[in-house]
Amino acid sequence: MNTTAHDATISPDAGFAELTATAGRPALQLEYRWLNRDRQDAPIALFLHEGLGSIAMWKDWPQTLCDRLGMRGLVYSRPGYGRSTPRPHDVKWPVDFMAYQAHDVLPAFLDALHIDAAERARMWLIGHSDGGSIALLYAGAFPDALRGAAVIAPHVFVEDVTVESIAEAKVLYESTDLRARLARYHADVDSAFYGWNDIWLDPAFRNWTITDALAAIRCPLIEIQAEDDHYGTMAQIETIAHRVPHSRLCKLAHGGHSPHRDAPETLTDEISRFVASVERGGARSPG
Template sequence: MQNPATTAFVSDFAELPATASHGPLRIEYRWVNEAAGNAPIAVFLHEGLGSVAMWRDWPQALCERLGMRGLVYSRPGYGLSTPREHAVKWPVDFMTAQARDILPALFGVLDIDMQARKRMWVIGHSDGGSIALLYAALHPDALAGAVVIAPHIFVEDLSVESIAQTKALYETTDLRSKLSRYHSDVDSAFYGWNDIWLNAAFREWRIVDELAAIKQALLAVQGHDDNYGTMAQIDTIGERVPHAQLVKLDACGHSPHRDAPDALNEAIAAFISRQRR
């Protein structure tokens, strides 16, 4: 049953059958800018504490600008999707599993065929940006290009310090109450993300070597004032993917779609426009 406080939007749900890598999953999703008809699809991959509702109206506004349809969904453990069981810990390679298994399975259930996937763009923020990079590397023939916003490709001290501070805020301030508007099981969502990022084993996580497999168009965006990652993240992307375009935004933190939406939308629209010529 949908919690009316969780989202201002009406969501649909996709049922993913159990596989060797996961049990049956109920995935919350929403189409935006459906008036675009048979236009290419932009798939939005949310941050570590994100969900369908937490994107607010940015995907709709961007898709209208791009002339695309948009698919927004909540990963398992977030929003109104199947919650993470509280005793279950995300594995170190949890983002790879999302790109390799969950996302293609969702496309299959939603009848997004290979022809549509070849025209598709993946747009990911933070953890979602990392998943977008992994999807582009694992499925090079199943997309037109990727846009990654404040992605992580290795773990920095800054990231761990900020995530530890966020845990303190969650447990001592009204942050938990605020996040509960976006997740049906807010503790499941928060601790699934927080626990893995603060796990000592996760300090060794990195996807730098995987980047070389990315062949399609790639735009990487980072804010100069991001407290969850430094410019080393997208600079390394530029080194490993020479055809990637990098955009560095002034007066912008970890969430460019909230901190600097006009500059971000302009950069994405200009980049995608050039790929269509």
């Protein structure tokens, strides 16, 4: 059963953002949650989840990072995930689905929450996996609407190891208890899983890349990946470092594809040090 804004029990710091329909997008409800909302003068850290993520799947790490940074946090579930509007089962995501999220859905979500230009200019994006790719695309498209970004295990092109791991995930979803475990985090678990899995396994997606979009990024940026990530190699963040020379490359010895879960203290330390260096003037955007 799909959860809607009318039957959900939510706290005062959580809710559903209503995105009205446009010529290229249906009306959407996006679940969101504020962290440290009482810090009205603090910058916002906005969290963008992975390809099978949601608000709930971040668990406590966004709160930990925001407390460390002294920021407000804003976490939301993209369409198709969590309790946000599910993907209709007869709709397949296009190859450029991440650009659509970065260029259309995320700005509309910020508009719906009345986050103005001044607040956006102080905002940090914290993106993981597909969410990291969306953060990079947003940073390139809106270079003056962001203070900085931290991207964790992002994808900028398609690698064989990624496709192989995603194909393995499909086998596990259809033959083990993975579906039941993911169902705790999504109102429509099949919408969430197959929306992500089908497009990544589509042969047309093998040529997807966002490398040309990276050169437009002007804000401070740190790209982070673990050596034991089974969804991507260091070529991902090395490509970012080459295309965005002012960024900071950070390689973790351990942490898998989800260091916020498997190496949270190390990840929090790395991002916190980077943000502090930016605020001290030690890491500036070019020009």
